[in-house]
Amino acid sequence: MIYVESLLRVLKKNNINFFVGVPDSVLKSLSNYLTKVKNHIIASNEGAAISIATGYHLSKSKIPCIYMQNSGLGNAINPLLSVTHKNVYSIPLILIIGWRGAPGISDEPQHIVTGKITRQILKTLGIKYCVIDKKKDLMKFNQLIKFARLNKTPVACLIKNKKLTSKIKNPNKKLNNNLPNKNDAISALLYTINDKTLIVSTTGYTSRELNKLRRDNKILKGKDFYMIGGMGHTSSVSLGVSLYKKKNNIICLDGDGSLIMHMGSLVTNGFYGKKNFKHILLNNYSHESVGGQKTNSENVNFKKLALSVGYKNYSIINNKNNLKKKLLLFQKKDGPSFLEIKIKQGSTKNLDRPKNFLKIKESFMK
Ligand SMILES: Cc1ncc(C[n+]2csc(CCOP(=O)(O)OP(=O)(O)O)c2C)c(N)n1
Structure with a gap:
């Protein structure tokens, strides 16, 4: 198990404190935790998330963090290839990707299709990545962030289902009982x-x-x-x-x-x-x-x-x-x-x- 708090500590150590993404069930504890964080934007889609992050980098010269489900890579590919890629504008980005359909884990057919080729997609995009399964994998993540900074390029980490948790519980929601569900x-x-x-x-x-x-x-x-x-x-x-x-x-x-x-x-x-x-x-x-x-x-x-x-x-x-x-x-x-x-x-x-x-x-x- 990985705690959101530990993951965020690695980012903070690397002076990364801007977050933008599209919610995902695998990363639910991360996006819920981020609702308490100041520099956090929920984007309409993953391509927009990459683009908002790019704008942040252009204005602050700092590295942004983007989170998404792997199915969102489809939306993100256009700006990742034609704007942020090392051979285009060379923008350093840290991607945290919820890995639905990871091989060996039972999941729905539509997720298995994407899950099977997620690593290939990243490779094709020229994005170095690591898989975070346990606490010690955070060291690899730390190394990758340094690589992103040095080489001015996007990098990613993949997190499988049920691997991420948080010490903070979600608050109960107030429901309007007059409304239908x-x-x-x-x-x-x-x-x-x-x-x-x-x-x-x-x-x-x-x-x-x-x-x-x-x-x-x-x-x-x-x-x-x-x-x-x-x-x-x-x-x-x-x-x-x-x-x-x-x-x-x-x-x-x-x-x-x-x-x-x-x-x-x-x-x-x-x-x-x-x-x-x-x-x-x-x-x-x-x-x-x-x-x-x-x-x-x-x-x-x-x-x-x-x-x-x-x-x-x-x-x-x-x-x-x-x-x-x-x-x-x-x-x-x-x-x-x-x-x-x-x-x-x-x-x-x-x-x-x-x-x-x-x-x-x-x-x-x-
Ligand atoms: C491209 C893409 N990004 C993210 C997801 C993850 N996802 C599945 S359902 C969902 C929420 C849909 O929200 P809404 O349309 O408001 O319906 P609700 O869940 O409230 O019924 C998300 C973000 C996805 N399936 N595909």
């Missing part, structure tokens, strides 16, 4: 859709809740496509489906963290979306699936945002009353439509995960 909202939705409804649901607990509710209640109306990966791309997949399935209502079931990750997609949805495009945002102001860290969505006026990029209407649900009625009404409106449902945190315990992806895809396509 994710389960309330999704089950109400399932009782209002028709046979032709196609739901595309976002990464994390939303897809898992939807999958479980379908199974437990044997709801056969409509079909789902679970975005178990590709965080932030749910509305784009929905748009793609909606353009050529004009007789079906397409419901994009999004999260605030996911929507913000690739918010530019809203512009495309607003421009190209047709009557059947229905975007539902389950807004709990947090990355609940990976530990409840802030998404900063409380600063977003989704009404102004959606209407300004071409959505035809915006509706809001901010209490538990008449959920089904409101959801039915929303689905009757001609889109592209946007519905914000304010929800409280709190998901069903021990949620299992969608399995058999090929069957899910085939059933959706039928």
